[in-house]
């Protein structure tokens with residue numbers, strides 16, 4: 458390796474100038490870009506212009522960072538209404554790639570991209586790859602779905618940073634495992650559940666990935682995972698596990714990811730502006746407090762994605778990070794604002810229950826929360842699928858239910874009734890009827 462290449466490999470940041478930009482300068486850059494992107498959207502998208510007019514705001518009104526809040530919030534329904542191109546802010550002659558969200562609840566949302574958008578997408582993902590410690594010479598296997606989903610952004614980012622990619626996709630797990638072992642793959646990106654699945658399937662063939670492969674880094678996203686999952690992923694795959702966040706509406710990966718400090722995910726804030734608001738009042742919450750994330754693309758040339766309500770519950774902090782990056786950090790996604798249940802005035806997120814359940818070896822991946830009004834009081838019942846329930850004595854079942862109830866009480870302050878079920882006995886989808894939420898831990902958030 459030449460001396461200059463070795464020096465390039467040693468640099469701690471992929472783009473130091475932007476990643477460590479002084480916070481005041483970063484905020485100033487955000488305001489400048491916000492004004493530009495709002496003016497562009499207002500001029501080029503009739504649908505966006507209508508939203509602004511309904512909110513009685515025009516681009517010229519955006520003079521200070523606080524003026525951001527005068528702009529209308531963009532709801533998922535507005536994207537559906539604008540289908541397929543109402544929020545597009547450029548001509549088709551500038552578009553070079555189109556992706557689409559899965560459209561499980563209605564029409565899919567097409568995501569348009571210009572050459573400039575593609576370059577920015579690769580740049581943001583390249584920073585992430587560098588941040589988690591990948592360098593030229595590493596080999597990344599991308600085990601996310603290819604095609605319409607946006608996970609190919611991870612590949613573009615790795616390649617932009619000079620890192621080799623195996624575009625493996627998902628399915629044909631025997632082949633995927635062979636590739637990891639035989640090619641000397643050092644990093645994998647996938648969902649946490651699929652990562653664990655691959656490790657299990659490898660073990661069935663006598664392949665212990667931590668021992669038999671060169672894997673050392675794992676990037677996990679597309680579904681929320683609790684902190685307690687980190688060790689499990691590390692042990693199963695032999696990797697240092699990093700959390701990554703992306704939404705299909707913003708081209709998926711490359712929005713936020715963990716640095717080696719692993720206390721939140723840095724948002725690439727020269728490209729994306731994130732707010733954290735109270736989902737009821739829509740007012741900003743304090744630094745580090747729980748709220749819903751609202752996202753704005755500051756550099757999109759192709760779509761008016763301004764103040765989009767993600768429904769993701771997290772937190773946001775501008776506290777300095779020991780890694781030296783100045784970009785603010787979001788916390789883990791701990792729920793969806795439309796999944797939250799109010800129980801006697803307490804807001805409870807399914808993810809809080811999930812955090813408790815995943816600590817039980819007996820837990821078999823699916824649970825339901827049911828809230829009923831009994832004697833004018835909300836009563837929470839947690840229905841839990843349990844591995845090998847038939848093999849448990851009545852006494853063992855009671856003990857298990859009691860331990861789960863105690864865990865839930867500690868986590869959310871409500872003592873639930875706990876009912877145990879066989880695996881696959883509970884419905885697989887959120888019912889949407891009444892105050893019930895059903896959750897399957899390994900099948901949550903397609904992007």
Ligand code: ZN
Nearest residue numbers: 716718778780
């Ligand atoms: Zn950091």
